[in-house]
Structure formats: C-alpha cells, structure tokens
Amino acid sequence: MSLPTLAELPAILLPYASRAEQSFRDAVAALGDDHGLSAWTPQRWADFARVCAASDFVIEQSVRDPLMLLELVAWGELDRGFAPGELCSQIAGAVQQAETEDELGRVLRRQRTRQQVRIIWRDLTRQADLVQTCRDLSDMADACIDQAYQWLYQRHCAQFGTPTGRRSGEAQHMVILGMGKLGAVELNLSSDIDLIFAYPEGGETIGVKRSLDNQEFFIRLGQKLIKALDPMTVDGFVFRVDMRLRPYGSAGALVLSFNALEQYYQDQGRDWERYAMIKARVVAGDQVAGAQLLDLLRPFVYRRYLDFSAIEALRTMKQLIQQEVRRKGMADNIKLGSGGIREVEFIAQAFQLIHGGRDLSLQQRPLLNVLGTLEGQGYLPAAVITELRNGYEFLRYTEHAIQAIADRQTQMLPDSPEDQARIAFMLGFSDWAAFHERLMYWRGRVDWHFRQVIADPDEEEGEESELVVGGEWLPLWEESQDEDAACRQLTEGGFTDAPKALKALAGLRGSPQLRAMQRLGRERLDAFIPRLLAQAVEHANPDLVLERVLPLVEAVARRSAYLVLLTENPDALRRLLTLCAASPWIAEQITRFPLLLDELLNEGRLFKPPLAPELAAELRERLTRIPEDDLEQQMEALRHFKLAHRLRVAASEIAGSLPLMKVSDYLTWLAEAILEQVLALAWRQTVARHGSPQRLDGTLCDPGFIIVGYGKVGGIELGHGSDLDLVFIHDGDPQAETDGAKPIDGAQFFTRLGQRIIHLLTTQTNSGQLYEVDMRLRPSGASGLLVSSLGAFDRYQQNEAWTWEHQALIRARVLVGSQDVGHAFEQVRANVLRRERDLAKLRQEVSEMRAKMRDNLGTKATTAGRGANAFEATAVFDLKQDAGGIVDIEFMVQYAALAWSAQHPSLLRYTDNIRILEGLEQVGLMPAADAHLLREVYKAYRSAAHRQALQNEAGTVAGDQFADERRQVMRIWQSLGLS
Structure with missing residues (x-):
C-alpha cells in the first residue's frame, strides 16, 4: 500500500485550524519576541493548520510550550x-x-x-x-x-x-x-x-x-x-x-x-x-x-523440529479470538476485532512458531519483514502476502490516526462526527463513509486469510455438551444467547446489576490470560464458570461475589489445575465465595497467591489454626525437608507458611470462631515461629562464611543474640498487615575475631547477621515478602548501629534515651534468640523502667509527645485532646491517632507504668495493654470501672480496626461511632493529670 495522502481539510475541521493558529500566535506573542514566527512560509502555516486540525495533542503542547515547536521548525527537525x-x-x-x-x-x-x-x-x-x-x-x-x-x-x-x-x-x-x-x-x-x-x-x-x-x-x-x-x-x-x-x-x-x-x-x-x-x-x-x-x-x-504441537494451541487461540470478537462493543476495535491488526500478527507468528526452529529466516521480529520471508520462502502465495501487507498497513495508519488525535492508547473507531472527519482526512478520504467502506474491505480480507491459515479441517459443529452442574449458565458463558436474555437470567438469579456482571464476564473472556490458554485449560475454565455462577447466586450479594472472584479466575487461568480443584471440590468453592464475599483483603490475597486455594480443601484445618507450639513444630518440620544450601526454596517455604496460616486466622476471624485477642495471639505466634527459623538460617549462613564469634570470656556465641519485638509484636497485638518493630542485641566481644576461614570482628559479624535477617524477612519473591521491618526503635534510631551490644543498649537506655523511648520499652519483649541474653535484657528493661521519676515532668513529656502525634497523624477535625468534648462528632474518627482513640489508651498505660513501676514492679510483668490495665486495677492505681472501661474500649477499637483492614479500608470510622467511648477515654486521660 502506498503512503496515504491527506485529503483536503473538510469544513467541519476548519474552526479547529483557525483556533489553533490564533492560540499559537497568542502564545508566541506572550513570549515578547516572535522567535522566527514571521519567517514561516505559507506552506508551513498550511502544514500547521492540517496537523493541528487533526491533532488536539499537537496544538495543546504547542500552545503550552511554543518555543518547542518554534525550535523544531528553526532547526529543521520537522523536515528531515x-x-x-x-x-x-x-x-x-x-x-x-x-x-x-x-x-x-x-x-x-x-x-x-x-x-x-x-x-x-x-x-x-x-x-x-x-x-x-x-x-x-x-x-x-x-x-x-x-x-x-x-x-x-x-x-x-x-x-x-x-x-x-x-x-x-x-x-x-x-x-x-x-x-x-x-x-x-x-x-x-x-x-x-x-x-x-x-x-x-x-x-x-x-x-x-x-x-x-x-x-x-x-x-x-x-x-x-x-x-x-x-x-x-x-x-x-x-x-x-x-x-x-x-x-x-x-x-x-x-x-x-x-x-x-x-x-x-x-x-x-x-x-x-x-x-x-x-x-x-x-x-x-x-x-x-x-x-x-x-x-x-x-x-x-523455536523448537528444532517441525513443531506440530503448536497447532492445537493455535486452534485454541483461534477459538478464544472468535469468542472475543463476538462480544458486543468489539466490532469497532481495529486491533482486537475481526480482521484486525492482531489477526495479521497471529498469521505471521503461527508460521514462525511451527517452522522457525528449522527455518532460521523466520527468526526475526518486524512483521512486514516476516511477511516478506513467508512470500520469498513459499509459505504463502504472493497475492495473499500483498493483501495481508496492504491490509496491515491500512490498519496501522488508521491506528496512528486514532491515537494522533489526543495521544491516547486506543484502537476504537471514534463515534463523534469531528473525530470521524479527522480520521477520514488523515487517511486521505473525502468523508467518513468512504473511509469506513475501505476499512471494512481490508478487515474482511484479513479475516478471510486468517480463517484459511488457522482452520481446523476436523472441526465438527453441532455437538451438544453434556449436562453439568450449573449447566443452565453455560449458554450465558458461551454467549449462545443474546444480551437481553443473559441479563434476564442474571437478574432472575439475584444479580442487582446484570449488565455490569455480564460485562465482567465478557472482560474475563477477553483477558490476555484467557486468550493465551491452551485447549485443556479452556475446557477446564468452561466447566468451572457455570459452577461458579450457580454457587454465586446462592449468596445474598452475587454481584459482590463475582466482582471479587473473577480476578482470581483470571489470575489462575494459566494454571488451570486450580480450576479443577474448585470444580471437583464444590465445598472448597463454597468456602472461597464465602470468604471473598466477606473480605476483599482475603480475595486479593488468594488472587495474588493462588496456592492458598489448597487451604480451602480442609474445613477443619481452615477454621482451626494451630497453637504456638504446633506452629513452631510444623515450620521446623517443613524446613528440615529442604537442603540447607537451597536458600531460595527455604525462603519460599517460609512465605508459603506465613500466607497459609495468616489465611486461616482471617478465615477464623470472619467465621466468628476466633475473637480479637486470639487473632492477635495467633498472628504474633506466627511471627515468632518465622523469626525463630529466620534467625537460625541467618546464623548458619553467616557462621558458614566467617566462623563463630566469641564472648568476652572467650567462649563461642551460640548464638549470643536476641531479636526484641516492640510495638504491636511486642505487645502481642499484631494485625493482618502489621509490620515488625525489631531491635537486635548481642553479648559478643565486638573486638574479637570469628574463628572461620574469613574472620571478621564480632561487631561486623553481628551487623552482617542482622542484615541477613532483614534480607530474609523483606526480600520480595514469587510469594511476596515475609514482613516489613522497622528498625527505628534501636538506640539512636536510624543513625544508630543496626545491632547493639547488651552493654551499649543498657548505657543508652540509662543515659541517653528519651521518655518516648522508655514508653516504647514498656511494650518490648524478647521474641527469639539466646535465653541467657534474653534474661539479661529483661533485667536491663526492668532496671530502666523501675527507676523513680519526676511525675510532673513525666506528665508534661508524655502529654507533649501525644499532642505532636495528634497534630501530625490525627485527622484535622480533632484537637489536641483537651476537654471532654474536644472533637467534632460529625467528622471521621481515626481509631488510632485521634483524641480518645487507641494511642491515648496506650499512652495512659505507658505513663502509668513509668510513673508507678518503681513501687509496683508487677506492672512490668506483661507488655500488652490489657494485662497492664488489669495490673493497675489490682494494685489500686486505677478505679476498677475505669480500668474495665479502657480494656473494653481498647478491644472495641481494635476489633473495628481489624474489620476495616479485612475490608481494605483505612482505620477510620464515622464520627458518630464511639462518641461516648471517646469522651470517657478523654475523661480518664484528664484524671491522670495529662493534658
């Protein structure tokens, strides 16, 4: 096909050209100098008018930055x-x-x-x-x-x-x-x-x-x-x-x-x-x-033999393409529709896959070159290649014209008269009708050749499919009924928005994953979708079920064994739909990690997560089956374990079999089991490279290292998406060298050990990462050493730490590592927290830190928390940061522990807020009613935050929720003398 010439500018586009010229002249005038505009020739202005009449993008950019176009002209870059x-x-x-x-x-x-x-x-x-x-x-x-x-x-x-x-x-x-x-x-x-x-x-x-x-x-x-x-x-x-x-x-x-x-x-x-x-x-x-x-x-x-195995896959893809192009709304897509650009590409690639292993001349990329080779090597007649080449070029010029209008990635023919006139003009036609007639001619020729190349001579039609579960939905999925009938069937089944559901199914049908499926996979999908629809309509909200499950279906399309799992296990499918309907977070997790579908097979296991000892034993057993030098498989096993058990906890929470406090217990136990194995892996790898470090007395550390948990993991309050606040501490000799082939001093060894632990926890693999890790609570924060010696940690806490760091220490506990170092850490913690404090100064520092947090992290509708009504009841409530919220309760607990643990050491026994509040009540430091109220409100807030997380929503609720609870929390805040 020869290069198309532009037609004469039609009357409908003349105003575009006129406005473009005036806007550009105004933009240049605003520069204070014409920058060579006066030297533009009539031909240049004619080209400008034609280009800007066709392309909104060019005129928008030229008016926005007129110097750019002026420079392109002045430097001759438009002409060569x-x-x-x-x-x-x-x-x-x-x-x-x-x-x-x-x-x-x-x-x-x-x-x-x-x-x-x-x-x-x-x-x-x-x-x-x-x-x-x-x-x-x-x-x-x-x-x-x-x-x-x-x-x-x-x-x-x-x-x-x-x-x-x-x-x-x-x-x-x-x-x-x-x-x-x-x-x-x-x-x-x-x-x-x-x-x-x-x-x-x-x-x-x-x-x-x-x-x-x-x-x-x-x-x-x-x-x-x-x-x-x-x-x-x-x-x-x-x-x-x-x-x-x-x-x-x-x-x-x-x-x-x-x-x-x-x-x-x-x-x-x-x-x-x-x-x-x-x-x-x-x-x-x-x-x-x-x-x-x-x-x-x-x-x-490129297989080294004549690859007839590709033919069945090609025919499957043909069926997928045909199903896709029959969809309503796809007829005007010049890439995906019948006789479109993709069909020409498919013809060329079919020959490349089948013959390219032996015919090296087909191992090239540009489609027009491949078509030339197909003609030269005799794969297709010259007349066929000529039609395919001309049709392809016409379609590509049309694609460029469509996209030149607004720089948008689309292959849909426009429906506005102005844009239709632009397309016809750019392709050299006097009007849209003439252009469209030619376009349909080329699409017809391309489609005809496509059918000839990919035809299945043994294809039989008219065979009826067997009756299957959900078979009443098969015609809808296969598009063998019209859209109105399909919508009626969906509506009668309980769908509120039938057109949207039908569109979602069509979107799945046309997705890249499904277009690339092999025949076996497609057959499995066709068996599964009717079952999915049959079960979806049993739910109160089938629209929501379909919306959340279809992305999973698309995600596993290439691994159709998962579809077989759900097809052959209707109870597993039922559990999947129930969980996805209840929580978009669960739906996204299973979609991202389809291996979790295996967890749905055993209902008893799914809704009964194991206790801490069983968790740790199960993970140890899994890892013992993997060779010690296979780090990649070890990392995957850790991630699979976390994903599976986190799903069990979420499922149990949704089913109501696991209350809030137990949810946090299980999630914390899970983190501890994983950290135990991560430390063991990191220790083995670091020792294998450098040998073992020494203690000050010359004995070898084994490991002489602990991981301390702060924040939610320290307080046994982990949520579904919580990160880990960690601090690493050792009791080795920082100066003594290790005893390995590549010795390093103890300080370097433990730093590398810490780095290895973080790497194992945070590296992204096919199964995601284990945990986000926050190390900012270590001595001196982000500027401090990654790993501290126990002595350095003690000195820092005694002499340099801020009050807020002592508040954080209240929730700190040893998660895994050396028992001896752990006991020593507990003694350091107790010594730091039990010392006498100036209560007036303590109240001031705690109040000031809380005020800063509210100002920086709370919603704008809350104040610094002074007074019993210091919030707007109609504004949203940040459960964690706003006045009367979670952090207020945490700060009160921390203040009380710092203020009175010198006289009442029992307050330091636990790191979780609930049991510290119980301790305050038992020793008479807080009225029983107030302590009970704070415990119940704290649990209510956290339950609401958990629900929000499972719904993929921020930790905020409507302002009219918890209004009384907030006022009571703020009253108790003031009763402690905090401001």
Whole structure:
C-alpha cells in the first residue's frame, strides 16, 4: 500500500485550524519576541493548520510550550529524518543535565513530548511512512529507557555498591528486554511498552559497608526506572510500562537472573509466552549479556523440529479470538476485532512458531519483514502476502490516526462526527463513509486469510455438551444467547446489576490470560464458570461475589489445575465465595497467591489454626525437608507458611470462631515461629562464611543474640498487615575475631547477621515478602548501629534515651534468640523502667509527645485532646491517632507504668495493654470501672480496626461511632493529670 495522502481539510475541521493558529500566535506573542514566527512560509502555516486540525495533542503542547515547536521548525527537525543515533544523542544530552530523580523525570517527559510532536507532525504531513514513524517511536523509547537506566545505575552503585557476579567477579548490568511492538520496532503513536528485566548472575554489591544481594539491587533499580518512565505528572508521561509479561506475571519477582529465567521457561513456559518471546529485543542495559540471554531462550521459542504441537494451541487461540470478537462493543476495535491488526500478527507468528526452529529466516521480529520471508520462502502465495501487507498497513495508519488525535492508547473507531472527519482526512478520504467502506474491505480480507491459515479441517459443529452442574449458565458463558436474555437470567438469579456482571464476564473472556490458554485449560475454565455462577447466586450479594472472584479466575487461568480443584471440590468453592464475599483483603490475597486455594480443601484445618507450639513444630518440620544450601526454596517455604496460616486466622476471624485477642495471639505466634527459623538460617549462613564469634570470656556465641519485638509484636497485638518493630542485641566481644576461614570482628559479624535477617524477612519473591521491618526503635534510631551490644543498649537506655523511648520499652519483649541474653535484657528493661521519676515532668513529656502525634497523624477535625468534648462528632474518627482513640489508651498505660513501676514492679510483668490495665486495677492505681472501661474500649477499637483492614479500608470510622467511648477515654486521660 502506498503512503496515504491527506485529503483536503473538510469544513467541519476548519474552526479547529483557525483556533489553533490564533492560540499559537497568542502564545508566541506572550513570549515578547516572535522567535522566527514571521519567517514561516505559507506552506508551513498550511502544514500547521492540517496537523493541528487533526491533532488536539499537537496544538495543546504547542500552545503550552511554543518555543518547542518554534525550535523544531528553526532547526529543521520537522523536515528531515534523523540520522542513526541522533535522537538518542539528543535525549542523552538532556538527561545528563538532570541532578535529581525528579529532574530526570521532567527531562524525559519533556523530551518525549518534543519528539512526539515532531513524529506526529511528520506522520500527518506524510514526510514519514509507517516504517519510519514506528522506528522513530521505538528509537525514542529505547533512548529514554537506556538513558534513564544508565543515569539511575550510576547513582545506585554510588549508594548501594556495584553489583558483582559471584562466579565471574565482574560488574553486573541489567538487561532490559522490550517485548511486543517495542521489541519488533513497531511502536504506535501511543503504545505502552512491555518490558522484562534480567541480570546475568547472582552475587552481591561491593564498595560499600552494607552490601546488597544483586537481585535486591536490581529490583530497587527496576522500580526506580519504572517510576522515571510511567507515572503521569504535570509534564505528562514518558511511556506506560507493563511488566506483566515477566515470569509469573505481576506475582513474580520484578527482576530475575539469567539462570532463573532459563529454568522458568524450560519448566513452566506457556505457548503464549513463546509468542511473546518471538519479538523480544534488548532495548537497554547490557547489550552483550542481552544477546547471550536471547541465545539461552531461543530453544524455548523455536523448537528444532517441525513443531506440530503448536497447532492445537493455535486452534485454541483461534477459538478464544472468535469468542472475543463476538462480544458486543468489539466490532469497532481495529486491533482486537475481526480482521484486525492482531489477526495479521497471529498469521505471521503461527508460521514462525511451527517452522522457525528449522527455518532460521523466520527468526526475526518486524512483521512486514516476516511477511516478506513467508512470500520469498513459499509459505504463502504472493497475492495473499500483498493483501495481508496492504491490509496491515491500512490498519496501522488508521491506528496512528486514532491515537494522533489526543495521544491516547486506543484502537476504537471514534463515534463523534469531528473525530470521524479527522480520521477520514488523515487517511486521505473525502468523508467518513468512504473511509469506513475501505476499512471494512481490508478487515474482511484479513479475516478471510486468517480463517484459511488457522482452520481446523476436523472441526465438527453441532455437538451438544453434556449436562453439568450449573449447566443452565453455560449458554450465558458461551454467549449462545443474546444480551437481553443473559441479563434476564442474571437478574432472575439475584444479580442487582446484570449488565455490569455480564460485562465482567465478557472482560474475563477477553483477558490476555484467557486468550493465551491452551485447549485443556479452556475446557477446564468452561466447566468451572457455570459452577461458579450457580454457587454465586446462592449468596445474598452475587454481584459482590463475582466482582471479587473473577480476578482470581483470571489470575489462575494459566494454571488451570486450580480450576479443577474448585470444580471437583464444590465445598472448597463454597468456602472461597464465602470468604471473598466477606473480605476483599482475603480475595486479593488468594488472587495474588493462588496456592492458598489448597487451604480451602480442609474445613477443619481452615477454621482451626494451630497453637504456638504446633506452629513452631510444623515450620521446623517443613524446613528440615529442604537442603540447607537451597536458600531460595527455604525462603519460599517460609512465605508459603506465613500466607497459609495468616489465611486461616482471617478465615477464623470472619467465621466468628476466633475473637480479637486470639487473632492477635495467633498472628504474633506466627511471627515468632518465622523469626525463630529466620534467625537460625541467618546464623548458619553467616557462621558458614566467617566462623563463630566469641564472648568476652572467650567462649563461642551460640548464638549470643536476641531479636526484641516492640510495638504491636511486642505487645502481642499484631494485625493482618502489621509490620515488625525489631531491635537486635548481642553479648559478643565486638573486638574479637570469628574463628572461620574469613574472620571478621564480632561487631561486623553481628551487623552482617542482622542484615541477613532483614534480607530474609523483606526480600520480595514469587510469594511476596515475609514482613516489613522497622528498625527505628534501636538506640539512636536510624543513625544508630543496626545491632547493639547488651552493654551499649543498657548505657543508652540509662543515659541517653528519651521518655518516648522508655514508653516504647514498656511494650518490648524478647521474641527469639539466646535465653541467657534474653534474661539479661529483661533485667536491663526492668532496671530502666523501675527507676523513680519526676511525675510532673513525666506528665508534661508524655502529654507533649501525644499532642505532636495528634497534630501530625490525627485527622484535622480533632484537637489536641483537651476537654471532654474536644472533637467534632460529625467528622471521621481515626481509631488510632485521634483524641480518645487507641494511642491515648496506650499512652495512659505507658505513663502509668513509668510513673508507678518503681513501687509496683508487677506492672512490668506483661507488655500488652490489657494485662497492664488489669495490673493497675489490682494494685489500686486505677478505679476498677475505669480500668474495665479502657480494656473494653481498647478491644472495641481494635476489633473495628481489624474489620476495616479485612475490608481494605483505612482505620477510620464515622464520627458518630464511639462518641461516648471517646469522651470517657478523654475523661480518664484528664484524671491522670495529662493534658
């Protein structure tokens, strides 16, 4: 197909051109100088009128930054194609001027806008053909990604050290693979970019005191890179970044080593991932290592034999496509609809997968080149290739025209007369009718060829499916009835918003995961969905059930064994729907980690979590089955264990079989069991590398180390999403060297041990992280040593700690580690907290700290808490931070313990607020009624906070809730002399 010429500007678009010219002239005039505008030729103004009449984006950017367009004209960049490397040099020069990450983001966005205006201008004035436009867009993406990566890499190395290979000893760089249209150098005017991040080999960073694992280094770097490119700011965006093509999709690690990638694709790679890898290209990072990676993955994509095994998968995909394009509303999508862009791509990729292993000429990325090879090698007749090529180019020009209007990622034909006129004008037609007639011709030809290539000669029609459970819903799922009938059936089943439910099912049907399913998986899905609908209508709110469960179905589509589990175990499906209906948090957890579905099989186990000794024993047994040197599997086992038991606790809480206090008990026991094993793992690894440290008396530490829990874990009050406030303490000799092959002094050893513990707890794997860890309560906070000796901890608490740190110490207790060090810590804690205090000064300091917290963390509607009515009853109530809330009760308990434990040491026996309040009542320091009230209110607040967490809602409630309770709490606050 020849390059389409622009038609004459239609009357409906003349006002657009006129307004654009006037707005631009006004914007230039505001600069105080015409900057060469007076030298514009009539042809330049004609081009300006045509481009701006077609593209709102160009005129918006030109009026916003007129100098940009004036410079593009003055420097001749609208009138010529760039030389190789020229575009990259421009972006690199701009990026080098950035001093901060914020500046980097601004520079990239402004460069993108500048180049986008230039590319659209050249496309709409027909100075660039389809291939040139796609190449410019892809070159711009390559340059933005690579320059941002290089900028961030240097600064990350300065901060975290240089990532170094464990085997090679060489510095490591990330390899960034571009997939899809970016990989094929076929980006459209408003494409997102599909990326996969990898690095050559494991190891850790060097050159800094605290090294990072290579994977952790590159995960942080990858997150920063996405942040530099993806978010929408006042300067726009660079590219929308999609990372879902990586192994395990959104649930997978952001960055994997070459070995991990190779293993994944060898063991678990799916057919759709083979399709995706056809277009993979190294777009940024280490090009040499990237070439090696693609060589590693090539056997996965291209089989060395004639791959007839792909044919069944191709036919399954054909069925999925046909089902999708029959959906209402998809007919006008020129990419996904019948006869659309994707069908041309599918034809080419089908031949590549089947024959590419033996015919190396098919191992290429750009679609037009592949079509040429199919013709040259005789796979398809020349006439067919000509029609496919012309149809594809017409569709791509149409796609560019649609996206040039507003720089939006869409392939839907517009329905407004103005935008329809724009499309026709850009494609060279006098009106919409003429354009649409031609478009439908090409779509018809593409669809015909698509059917010829993918047809199944043995396909039989008219066979009736067997009657199955939920079979009455099968016609709705298979779209064998019209929309009105489907909506009626949903409404009669109890759905409140039948069109929305139908749309959700259609969205599932058209999702990428389902389009990529193999036939067996699709058959399993078709058996499951009717059962799901049949059970959903048994619930009081089937709309909510469907809304929360369909994302899970989409998430497990590639692992259809989970669908079989639910199909064959209706009780498990019933429990799933009940839990998801009760809690969006549970629904999200199971969707993110589908392995949790196994927990639904045993009702007795699900609703009866084990006690602390059983928890610890079960985890120890699991880990003993894993080889000691298999750290990755150990980390996964720890995470699986936490996820499973946390689900059991949440399920029991929802079922009402586990009250609030027991929920916190179980979650705390779970954390302690995990910390016990994490400490053991970290200790073994650190000792294996450096040997054992010594105590001051010369004996070996084993381990001479404790993990102290503060805050919620210290007070046995963990919630479902709580982090861990930890402090590490040892009693080793900081000067004495370890007895290993690579000896280090004791201080270094325990620091590395602490770093290892944090790494094991916080590293993101396929199953998430174990816990967020907060170490800021250690001596001197974030500026202090990661691990303190017991003596240093004692001296700090006695001589330097603030009152608020002593308040925190009230809730501190030893979680795991050496019993001897633990006993010594308890003595230090008691000595610090039991000393006599100036009560007036104590009241003042506690009151001032609480006032600061309310001001900084409470809602604006609450005051500093003075007076019995110091809040607005109509405003929202932050359960934790507002006046009369959780923290007020905690501060009262802490004040009382600090004030009176010298006379009543029993107040230090426990670290949880409930039992300290009981102690205050028993020794007569608080009236029984007040102590009882505070305990009940505290539990009520925390129960409400738990409910909010399970509903994925913030810890706030309506102001008319707990109004009386708040007033009583504030009354008691004042009765203690606090202000």
